[in-house]
Amino acid sequence: MNIKQFFLGLFFLLSFAGNAQNNTKEVLFTIDDKPYYTDEFSRIYKKNLDLVKDDSQKDLNQYLELFIGYKLKVNKAYKLNLQDGAQYKNELKSYRAQLAKNYFNDTKITQELVEEGYNRLQKEIRASHILILVDENASPEDTLKAYKKIEDISKKAMAGEDFGNLAVQYSEDPSAKENKGDLGYFSAFRMVYPFENAAYKTQKGKVSKIVRTRFGYHILKINDIRANRGEITVAHIMILKPKPEETEKDAEKTINEIYQKIQQGEKFEDLAEQFSEDKSSASKGGVLNKFSSGQLSSEEFENVAFSLANPKDISKPFSSAFGWHIVKLIEKHPVKSLDEMKNELEAKIGRDDRSKKITASLNEKLRKKYTYKKDAKQFGLISKLVTNDFYEAKWALPANANDYTAALLTINDKKIDGKAFLDFIDKQQKAGIKVKPLSKLADTLFDKFLDEQLTAYYDENLETEFPDFANVMEEYRDGLLLFDLMEKEIWDRAKTDTIGLQKFYDEHKMEHMWKKRVEVTIASSTKQDMIKKAQAFLKKNEKPQDIKDKLNVNNVINVMTNSGTFEEGSDGLPKTMKYNIGVSDVFKEGEYYFVTKVDKVIPAGVKTLEESKGKLINEYQQYLEQSWVSDLKKEFTITVNQAAFDRIKKQLNQ
Structure with a gap:
């Protein structure tokens, strides 16, 4: 996330932090005769009250100063015509379009669709279908012709003829010749909405009514209904189906040899990286993206994966249409609660045919409005x-x-x-x-x-109909301008003004100090005998990489090393290490044994400008901003209505 995204993201959060309104509206202050009112000051103060950590910003007198400073910067931005910039206009337009989406939603219908989708997600349905193709914008003649075809097939299915054979004979879904129309298991949001409706409204073993989708006319037969198995994360080792010159036995032999290595205690992840022929997952220890029923092209693979009961369970070798596999269970992910899934479900509703219900509801509402x-x-x-x-x-x-x-x-x-x-x-x-x-x-x-x-x-x-929307847009508009202004006047200057930064460093360098530092090599291991060997190598001035090469053999990591310059108290240093030149004794912290080789101890001292540059630039920016606001107060005429401020203070302090 870049600084602009963070800056504007903060405005977005603040804008929704609360919607408290104050009916009192008086001019609180003016900047060059432009009025700013008590209701805006009150609203923004209340929204931000719980978010600021600095108690001085909760003080109303101090907050008024901050608020005036903020509005001074915005006035300066307009004076510089930053509001006319093409990038500014495009970003503001994009943000408004995103914010407006909240006002085009029908909460009642959306909630109904969320609950319907969630309830359906509790079940997985296995269905077969027969499809007669017809374009959704087809002529009445073509539509009627397609309907008569599906109607005739439906009568045959209802009369008891074998559904699979009917699919092979009549279905215009190209896959039907191979799978007899069987779609496998699926749950909500996996099929187009009218098709899903037909599936969930038809009883197990029954044939559905004729249903129209954008693909054409369908009938479905519900073969099975079961509880949703949720999602699963597994790793696998795969040996591909043999090439013509190879035999099935070779692949089976290879997978069994790998399985034997696992049984002997070798790490699954190392074997996957070394032997798995699924190159997309091998480098990750065989780990696949999590999936649910029906998402993979192999039902055999899914069934074996879901049959594993506990994390780290490993299947026996098995074959699929693609090759031989061994599967290791990483984690099972049960169906989440409705509250946990609410945002995800709303997003899915917005992307599929369900959204047409919301659009139709809005159209009806606007025709009445x-x-x-x-x-x-x-x-x-x-x-x-x-x-x-x-x-x-x-x-x-x-x-x-x-x-x-x-x-x-x-x-x-x-x-x-x-x-x-x-x-x-x-x-x-x-x-x-x-x-x-x-x-x-x-x-x-x-x-x-x-x-x-x-x-x-x-x-x-x-903006006219919804004051909250208008308020958020005004705050974002000001925030966007303010970002551009700050970048121009403060942030870029702080990065490029080398003379000013050097002067600021000279005046504040005693505030930027190093603690005691140490140049050290740290070796760690869970095995005491290995750390003693590392200690002996360190005493011989062996390089850290050479030590690891000698001690980490047969794909087993026995020793880790870390070298560098560390400040006292750094997380990279063992807590009980001693800051003495030379190789230390072996010592233990938690489950790990450590040995250190200290080459140099550097006493506490002042950081150079380069060493303190990041923090220093930030402090220099704050200094420049304070000076700049003082200049703005001279550039613009500010008049505060003290009586109005006293009244709003009294209201806010109640």
């Missing part, structure tokens, strides 16, 4: 311009499209002209709408246009 009127005469003129070319995506805007400036649609006091509708029609050709006749097509397009315009009107007026 706003007054709108269609100009019948203008609509009639435009409707006549739409031809059959629309169905072939060949329709073109009329040459005189710009002449349609009369209002076609009025929403409250906003007028939308006919040209906007013509542009909308042009773009909709790519949607593949096949509604006929043309008069009905025009009505369908206008309904979509109306919903789009109502949504746009709602979006444009969020």
Whole structure:
């Protein structure tokens, strides 16, 4: 995360920290006659009260100074026209669009969909299906033809004919010839929503009603229903299916030899790295990304993985369509609670067909919320311009499209002209709408246009309708400007002003001190005999890497070393080590044995500018900012309404 993301992320958190409003609104102070009010001061103070650690910032007199300083910087940003920058405008637009999403959600319907999805996630369904393809925007004739096909197949299935054989014979899903329509196990959010609905609403052993999805018409047979096994993390060692010149026996022999090594106590991870032919996981000790039922292409693999009971359990060798495997259980992840999954489920709902319910609800709400009127005469003129070319995506805007400036649609006091509708029609050709006749097509397009315009009107007026939204946007707008200003006036200067930084260092260098330091090599091991050998090598001035090469053999790490210059109290140093030149005695802390070789002890002293640069630049930035705010107070005229401040102080202290 870069500093800008952190800075603006902090504004985002503060903006939602609370929504307390104060009905009292007086001018608290002015900057060059621009007023700032007590209600904003009160609201922001209350929101940030529990977040600030410095007690001086909780003092209202001090907080007023900080607040005035903040508004001075914002005024300076506007004076420098930073608000006109293209990057600023784009970032503000992007943030507003993200924030506005919260106001386009139907909480009630979203909650219902979350609960429905969560309840379905408790079960896994194994289903077979038969598909008859038909485009969702197909003509009525093609749609009816496809429906009759699936209807005939459905009657056969309902009459008891073998579903798998029907899938092989009739299904237009290419995989049906191989799997007889069997989709394996799946849970909620794995299939398109209408298909999922049919699966969860059909009893085990039964055939579903005909269901339409964007792929076509389906019927399903529910083969099994079981409790959701959750997700699982495993590692595996894989030997691929043999090449033509090899035999199955060779692969089986190899996997059995690896299994024997595991039985003899060799580490699974080392063997996976050395022998596994799944190159994507071998370097990670064979560890795979966690998965749930139906996510892998091998049901055999999933079943063996889920059959392991306890972490570190290891399966016997087994084969799948892809090769031979040995699986080690790392962790099982049961289905989380509803509270834990709420955000995840809401995100999934926003990405699939369920979101259409939320959109439909918003459209209905906005049609009731706003007054709108269609100009019948203008609509009639435009409707006549739409031809059959629309169905072939060949329709073109009329040459005189710009002449349609009369209002076609009025929403409250906003007028939308006919040209906007013509542009909308042009773009909709790519949607593949096949509604006929043309008069009905025009009505369908206008309904979509109306919903789009109502949504746009709602979006444009969020600041007017929702004070909380307006407050957050104002704070973010100021914060974004402030970041750009601080970067320009303070942060970049602190990094590049070498003369000023040197002067600041000279004045404050006694505040930047080293504790006692030590140049040392540290060797550690859980085995006392190994650490004694390391001690002997250190006494012979052997290099740390040479010591490890001699003691860490046969893929066993017996000794670790760490060399460098460490400050007294550093986490990298054993707590009980002695700061004496030379090789120490062996000593133990916890489960580890240590030996150290101290080459040099450096007494406490002043850090150089380069050594203290990171912290020093930060302090220099704070110094520059304080001086800069003092200059801003001279540049702008500030007038505080002391009586109003006294009244707001009294209210906030109650």
